Amino acid sequence: MSALPEHFLTPEELADVLRLPSVETVYAWRKKRTGPPGFRAGKHLRYDPDAVRTWINRQTTQAA
Template identity: 55%
Template structure:
């Protein structure tokens, strides 16, 4: 979703992100997003009933952390 990308750059969107949003945002397959979650290596998500959602602020913090980690390597 282009709106998710725009919203993350401009400020918090008015909704939590779905796994599909995360996959599109990072240009990876949906299976990769679920693998990240299982391995606890991707952006932190949380459950709302049966559904996984991502707080845009947490996703932004995760991206910053990954950038710092890569710069230090």
């Protein structure tokens, strides 16, 4: 995983940072409420890098 940028991430950027096979994975996570929390900025979906870091830490802690 590459370092997270300091700006709010688009779904495409999140998929790229996490090296997911498709941005559709991000949308599926959102629909199932299993991925990092996102928010709407108008009609655009964005992800806070701090919330993504917290989500990643929870995932790695639960897997251990």
